Amino acid sequence: MKLNGSQIVVECLKEQGVDTVFGYPGGAILNIYDELYKHSNEITHILTSHEQGASHAADGYARATGKVGVCLATSGPGATNLVTGIATAYMDSVPIVAITANVGVPLLGKDSFQEIDITGVTMPITKHNYIVKRVEDLADTIRNAFRIAKEGRPGPVLVDIPKDVTAAVTEYEAVIPEPIERKTDYVRTEDLEEAARLINESRKPFVLVGGGAVISDANKELKELVEKIQAPVGDTLMGKGAFDGIDEKYTGMAGMHGTKATNLGITECDLLIAVGVRFSDRVVGNASKFARNAKILHIDIDPAEINKNIMVDCSVQGDAREILKKLTPMVEKASHDQWLARIRELKEVYPLKYEQETLTGPAVMEEIYKVTDGDAIIVTDVGQHQMWAAQYYKYKEPHQLLTSGGLGTMGYGLGAAIGAKVGRPEKTVINIAGDGCFRMNMNEVATAARYNIPVIEVVINNHVLGMVRQWQNLFYGERYSATILNDSVDFVKLAEALGAVGMRITKRSELKEALEKAVSLGRPVVLDCQIDRDDKVFPMVPAGAPIEDVFDQDDLKKEK
Missing domain, CATH: 3.40.50.1220 (TPP-binding domain)
Structure with missing residues (x-):
């Protein structure tokens, strides 16, 4: 049967069993969005607040489900806003397919409005990428993208489609994807x-x-x-x-x-x-x-x-x-x-240990573990809170911790948590963020509220860029250059303004009740957990030192 390029995109997504896509529309990709509208009963589209949120959501969906995550963006800045999320997925071997649109083929290479060579930009951070200049090649290209993303060592694949290709018509025949076999060719x-x-x-x-x-x-x-x-x-x-x-x-x-x-x-x-x-x-x-x-x-x-x-x-x-x-x-x-x-x-x-009387990052992690019976999907941003989540929550099975390990992407967590919750709605999904990270992606609280995706955002709020400050404290003579965030931003009011529930925790005694309430509400929740700015992650190995040189707070006290 004859279909146009946009219809082929949607039919290929259906072939691959895609039930959810994350994205943000624009002029070049309008034809595809128009077709998605007609298939909204088969493929759910989540409109994120920013394209970077869409790429992280596709990543979180993929990590939580084991399936390929899909994100969409228009040309120019829409496409470039996906880049950090694509690089994050590349470094951590996450299977996502990013579909971007571009200006029409005759306008390519002419500095046209919102034109960018996104395949050139993403070549070093994708497993493979394509620009499809003939509608006849579109279906097989999308099929190959999904196969490449998933097989062997997984990773992101980008497919860029000029707008005139999304409108052009060609023959289309449905194909059932072949199962992807596990790689054993080289096991000698x-x-x-x-x-x-x-x-x-x-x-x-x-x-x-x-x-x-x-x-x-x-x-x-x-x-x-x-x-x-x-x-x-x-x-x-x-x-x-x-x-x-x-x-x-x-x-x-x-x-x-x-x-x-x-x-x-x-x-x-x-x-x-x-x-x-x-x-x-x-x-x-x-x-x-x-x-x-x-x-x-x-x-x-x-x-x-x-x-x-x-x-x-x-x-x-x-x-x-x-x-x-x-x-x-x-x-x-x-x-x-x-x-x-x-x-x-x-x-x-040498057990892990921390100050037991006050509200600290480790205390928050241990209480989250107790309240969720160790069964939640934990997502993190990057920094001290990430390390505390790795140290103090006990992970029982794969796909429980979603975090940016390779690229270390601040702002990863909330978008990824939304993707994980959409993919695994039966799971409690909690994102652990620092206040610095939360500022980078807090607009996605509005996304969670719009669709009532009940993710829990736990902000470990020490009013500083905690991990960088820790290094400045230990290795830079306590010169706190550009790491203090001591301003009047109120995360509880912010959460409420964006349509979520906000709660502030200042004492350890308040922690259990607040977490239990957050889990039970069935709504997006932001928990603002106020901790001391000089709490540190221990143990620690100095950069470039052998790992047996690991030290903790007791070792520092002995040196003094």
């Missing part, structure tokens, strides 16, 4: 045998799990391996939930704000089994001294990550879940009682 028997040999010879194995284990949903297979070899387990920020955070073998997060038990465990182990980890600088610290007593086994889907940041002794390339299915039967059952006793000692001697 000799690699598995070498990996099994290293594990069997190890006396002090340590498992470190990253975002790849979450993406592959390898939690069941990971637990089977850990139980068989009796090894302690730490995770990266992106690996939260791949291994149960309340399991006795769990030691906490690794890296700059990781626990002493994990950082010292990695330093003392004789074999580090890294599953879906890219060995980022915030995890390894001084790369030349990382896990220097250990051999390293690296399991990852992307060959570009092998030996990129850390040289390893053995690697197995492919989907983490499929590799673990093959590897676990090949390893011998072990006990490692002495090694596990050492890890228990580290956990007992």
Whole structure:
């Protein structure tokens, strides 16, 4: 049958099972929006307050559901406003498809009104991108975009469609998408045998799990391996939930704000089994001294990550879940009682701790955990609150923590929380933000209120840019350059003005009741939690130092 380009876009979205898109209209994309209007009973469109919010919402939807998230924007500034969200998804391997419109083909390259070479702009931050200049190519391009976004190591794909292509007519025939198989092409028997040999010879194995284990949903297979070899387990920020955070073998997060038990465990182990980890600088610290007593086994889907940041002794390339299915039967059952006793000692001697009497970031996280029974989807922005959420909420399964780990995007959280709640309406969804981050995306409270999407925005409000101030306090002689936010902005009134419920919390005794009310209301809520401006995230590793140089507040007191 003959359809125009806009009809083809919508039909291809339906082919892919898309039920929700996030976006913001404009002149170049009007034809597509007109077609979406006609299919509003099949595809829900969420109008965000800003295109960046749409890209983050598509990201949050994808992370929470495991499906491809979709965002739409018009040409020029509409398209460029997606860039930060696309880069965020790229760094964290999140499958989204961004559909932008552009000026007509005859006007391309002529500095036309609201024209931008968005494929050129996004080339370094997409898995692939397209500009479709012939309507005959449109359907297959969109189908390829979804396949590329999802297969292998996921990532964002952008499709740019000139306006005249959205109006042009061609033949269209529906196609049922083929299932995307897990990548096992490069899983070699000799690699598995070498990996099994290293594990069997190890006396002090340590498992470190990253975002790849979450993406592959390898939690069941990971637990089977850990139980068989009796090894302690730490995770990266992106690996939260791949291994149960309340399991006795769990030691906490690794890296700059990781626990002493994990950082010292990695330093003392004789074999580090890294599953879906890219060995980022915030995890390894001084790369030349990382896990220097250990051999390293690296399991990852992307060959570009092998030996990129850390040289390893053995690697197995492919989907983490499929590799673990093959590897676990090949390893011998072990006990490692002495090694596990050492890890228990580290956990007992160096627990996470904080001031118990006052309202603090950690106190907020622990109370959120209690009120939600550890079953919420936690979204975060970036900064101190992000680290507290990683340290003090115990994640039991994959896709529970949605956070910008690679790009570190302030302003990510609220849009992502909206996307997550739309995708998983049965879940309580809570975004943890600092007051600096909240200022960057607080306009999306209006989006949540417009559609009555009951997300809970918890603002850890210390009236400063907390993480930057912490560095200024510890390493810059207390010169607080441009980090103080001590002004008269009232987040409670702001929430109410945007159509949400606002509550202020100034004492720890007020915390439980406010959180329970927020969860029960079924409306968007902003909780303004006032904490001290000099509360710090501990433990901490100085930039460039080996991770065993981790220190906490007790170490600072000893130095004084």
